[in-house]
Amino acid sequence: MFVPNVGYKRSRQVFSDEQEAEREEYIQKAAKLYYGHSAKEVRSLAFDYGVNNNVKFPIGWSDVELASTDWFGGFLKRKKTLSIRTPEATSLSRATSFNKHNVGRFFTNLSEVYVGYKFQCQEVYNVDEAAVTTVHTPAKIVATKGIKQVGAITSAERGTLVTVALSVNASGNSIPPFFVFPRKNFRDYFLRNGPEGSAGSANKSGLMTGQDFRSFMLHFIHHSRATRERSVLLLLDNNQSHLDISVLHVAKENGVVLLSFPPHTSHKLQPLDRAVFGPFKKYINSASDAWMKNNAGSTMTIYDIPFIVKLSLLSAATPRNIKAGFQVNGIWPFNRDIFTDDEFLPSAVTDRPYREDETLLSVSLTNSVGDGVPSTSTSVESSPTPCTSTVGSANSIHTHMCYLKN
Template sequence: MPRRYTRKLGSREYKNYTEETLSRCLAAIRNKELSHRKASLEFGIPRRTILNKLKGYHVLNPGVPPIFTEHEENIFVNCIIKASDYGFPMGEFDLKMVVKHYLEQIGRVVKKFKSNVPGHDWILNFLKRHPQLTKRFADNIKKSRAGITKNDLRQYISFLSKELEGVPPTHIFNFDETNLVDDPGKKKVFARRGTKYLEHIRTTSKAGTSIMFCGSASGKLLPLFVLYKSRHIWSTWTEGGPPGTRYSNSTSGWFDSASFLEWFESILIPETRRLDGKKIVICDNVAFHFSPKVLELSETNNITFVCLPPNSTHITQPLDVAVFRSVKGSWRKLLGEWKENNGNNLVTKEIMPTLLGRLLIEINPTITNNLKSGFQACGIFPCDVEVLLKKIPGQDDDVQSTIESSFVTCLEKKRAEWTEKKPGGKRKKINVPPGKSITTADLNSEPSTSTAAHPEDRIIYQDESEDEEDWETYRQRCLAEDKEIEEVMTVQETSIPGFKPIVKSISSYCIVTYENEFYPGVILELSDDTAKIKSMKKSNSYWKWPEVPDVLEYEWKDVVGGIDEPIKISKTRNIYRVPELSNIY
């Protein structure tokens, strides 16, 4: 039988009526409103079918009966839904293996299944019999994001509700940074059947522009703040953009404390000055948001910062929940149209303001409702913890079978193993409970965890959503690695006094100075005055390349000499020896 059955021409029509039509037909006959023949003509149902239904014949569904009973299939459905709720959704292959395992457990062999594994047709019919299931793409989230609990959300909403007492929706704001890239993404097109490699000539790049969005619970979107990656900013990069948009630049293209302060003073402060009373600003807990200058300005203008729970912005931040998806979709659509009409050129900084203007026009009809829906879906306005708790998996009050209960127990255990937090906290976070306001006193009371200048401290912004080790655990682990390396090393370390002359060429190794400290690095780009260098960081008495590349531009006066390529002393670890610095460290 073909996968999609098509009725042959001339064959009789099979069940060309609905169950509702059949019920009305039988009711009319039982009430003696119509005879069998008249009911058959009026409702279009064969007379023999009417007689069989009245006598209770052929009450089962036509065709081959299903492999499993309705109760068994309902158990499969509940298990699929539970697995999805707990963050481990099943694919088609996973469901096949579950069915195979179930058949082996009960000692049953289904001849239609090859090796007791159902085929693709059974999966399609199973989904057709249970319309509450559907196939969708799943978004990947980190373990730390899956570790948010209901108690965390209850505590957050408890603090937040106290801060929001008497505050109207026009005075509640949420801001977040996003990145618009020069890539419109893929789209489905027509092609010859059987084509293996279909190409679409479209010039793209990995370049992106950081944009700061901010909106209120009343649905108002504040002017944008555009941050270019450059050392200077030119007038042509600001022409033709949306009204009120501010433009700035940084060497990394990421927001840091300086660029955030500029946005705070130029966008948020002018907006809040027109509002009387207390203003609430909800944001994620990132260190550069809370510089002393920002907190002083917030206290002067009656602005209260409220932090979201760590690793929870995917369910608690209105912009992430309801705004950015539509913004990114509209951006890809506009970008694709622009490339088709402009020779597939790359988006330059001169074109960016014009495209941003078109983007705001595109999202303008829906942005107000999206912002309101975002604040409501995140339980902020109106303040309601139940809308958040629905997003966290948990036991229902329904009576479950033994199979479902054991299945849920396994899921809970697996989720707990994956989301178990390591001891210690983040060194970059402000120690204020989520939902409570932040003041200058909270910032000043934070203990310092840095005792020396490291290359990683120069990274302007890094969104750290993974749980980190505390400093003592990290130090002990490094000492253990260092001791192990020293035991297996057989090469005698040699000290070379002084440095070699600087070799001004790409991929050559050198020593740079930063805050009176020496760091080895490799030259990536160079010019007459500066060089872009990727530097290493200290690891006890050795060196290693940081996971996030530490790339900065240095003047040639800060490059003190050349060195040989660092010597890797472990085959499995990212540990190197720099002989030229052995007499210094």
């Protein structure tokens, strides 16, 4: 007895399930390499793939040499792991510097410091700077449809920058921020209505300099209560101001152990970048927008920024966010295998064969590191002393500061 087909018939696919799975895997790998494809490029690749594999496809594809938008929409519906995303701009230096060698060396240094000093979570700190300007990015608003231009008031066309240095520890606590103002001399009234316990300095540019960071170190030592008998670990990037000789001397004299991240890896390794500064900048824009509405007709100045920062830190530098920043990169709890192989894929574009002469160059550079480089490794009995580890290659030389036991 003949039974007719009932219900809806599945629409014909241009490619087989196996062919589409192959396309899906290729698109995912390209995105992980930071060389992802746009929607139009995926359609172009689908057309080329069909031509090269003698796949029967609609005639309309040949007219524009692209797969149709209908095919692309259906492809995304069938492949639930894919979606259209807005990528974050990542420099080639960051993509290639975050590799297994650099990250492994950092975790080796971190492990040696943990073992040598037996730090607790409340003694592991991270410091970084963020720029706050008097001109904010307005939030989205509800307006009339069809209007080509919708405006929002900002303080000026070009803003004035103030640097904010923030330090947090792995237990979820933070130290009052340190401000660097673009003025010749610092005055206490600069910090009016700012976060309790905050401090500051001033220079012509408003950027962090070696002398300003030395002032921050004194502020940090006061609040962290670091001493030679009770050392604390401070993780920081390789900014030139952080490696000023006066900063290293103050750190050593007060028991602050400095460990730097490898160059161009702070976007992955730095706790503040991973979990605090993202929401902090969003809350800065929201607080600045509210300030402009509450002070209609007034211009925001650099002396209003401490109050804006105070409001933003209450929501951004929460214990939950801070702890997540230390956990997501394996700093605390310690986990050197926190990063998967996929996260190192962008650095694969500059992989090259191992060469013995580069190893000899690295050894030669390490042996001669003292020539022309200020040294802070004075010998102290039964106390930690700083060392300098130098990584050499045919293209660059990077110096990482750390403190290890004799």
